Amino acid sequence: MKVFIVGIAGGVGSRLARLLTAAGDRVDGLYRRPEQGERLATEGIHATHGDLTRLDASTLAALLHDTDVLVFAAGAGGEGGTAATTAIDGTGLTTAIEAARLAGIRRLLLVSVFPEAWRHRDMPDAFEHYIDVKKKADAELAATDLDWTILRPAALTDAAGTGRVSLSPALIHTDITRDDVAATLAELVHTPQIHHRILELAQGPDPIADAVRRQNGNRPAGLR
Numbered sequence: 001m002k003v004f005i006v007g008i009a010g011g012v013g014s015r016l017a018r019l020l021t022a023a024g025d026r027v028d029g030l031y032r033r034p035e036q037g038e039r040l041a042t043e044g045i046h047a048t049h050g051d052l053t054r055l056d057a058s059t060l061a062a063l064l065h066d067t068d069v070l071v072f073a074a075g076a077g078g079e080g081g082t083a084a085t086t087a088i089d090g091t092g093l094t095t096a097i098e099a100a101r102l103a104g105i106r107r108l109l110l111v112s113v114f115p116e117a118w119r120h121r122d123m124p125d126a127f128e129h130y131i132d133v134k135k136k137a138d139a140e141l142a143a144t145d146l147d148w149t150i151l152r153p154a155a156l157t158d159a160a161g162t163g164r165v166s167l168s169p170a171l172i173h174t175d176i177t178r179d180d181v182a183a184t185l186a187e188l189v190h191t192p193q194i195h196h197r198i199l200e201l202a203q204g205p206d207p208i209a210d211a212v213r214r215q216n217g218n219r220p221a222g223l224r
């Protein structure tokens with residue numbers, strides 16, 4: 001299977017690239033800083049240099065040659081203000097959707113966020129804008145005819161992965177390691193039967209493979 005990861009040098013993206021490469025998948029992806037490509041190459045991970053905000057859909061589509069699954073794990077990460085959030089988390093996904101269509105790719109996995117993340121806190125306007133852009137991106141992808149999956153992780157940490165999660169259409173927002181998000185994404189990449197699903201992810205008791213298998217079995221009848 002060939003997987004293209006937009007945001008391959010990021011915390012989640014790079015972990016996913018390592019897992020998929022170790023599993024024997026062909027991996028490519030987009031990174032924007034030259035040194036990131038060098039670091040990925042030392043790990044045996046091929047990736048492509050490019051800035052999502054400067055690529056049009058046809059240019060990105062040309063990079064997606066032979067891709068089976070497109071994973072969108074990029075994000076502004078709070079840098080560059082609200083304009084960057086709109087350009088990367090919002091318009092960047094629009095570009096990826098259009099590129100998938102042009103390249104004839106059916107499967108797109110989006111790393112999103114809990115819409116109610118930190119509702120009990122008084123968060124800055126930039127965070128509210130981020131949540132708004134992410135929810136609109138979810139809605140845009142869900143309205144396409146792609147075989148999409150939206151994964152909403154809880155607050156990300158860099159603690160070592162536990163291999164155990166909760167995965168469900170609705171969870172309470174807690175936290176989750178980037179290791180376990182990447183491992184769940186890898187499992188979803190390898191479970192093509194799951195699509196047209198919004199799944200929330202938090203640390204929990206279930207082995208990741210079991211958690212994904214359960215969602216596969218719970219797929220509502222009637223969906224493709």
Ligand SMILES: NC(=O)c1ccc[n+]([C@@H]2O[C@H](COP(=O)([O-])OP(=O)(O)OC[C@H]3O[C@@H](n4cnc5c(N)ncnc54)[C@H](OP(=O)(O)O)[C@@H]3O)[C@@H](O)[C@H]2O)c1
Pocket residue numbers: 006007008009010011012013030031032033050051052053054073074075076077088111112113114152153154155156157178
């Ligand atoms: N932080 C949280 O608690 C949390 C919770 C739930 C969901 N999420 C979502 O999870 C996703 C992944 O999180 P993460 O921790 O892996 O984030 P990350 O480490 O910041 O990775 C995001 C990657 O996207 C890349 N990127 C940004 N703009 C780009 C552009 N114009 N062109 C190409 N690449 C670009 C970044 O490049 P650079 O390395 O050059 O910056 C970075 O490598 C994000 O979408 C985030 O919104 C985060």
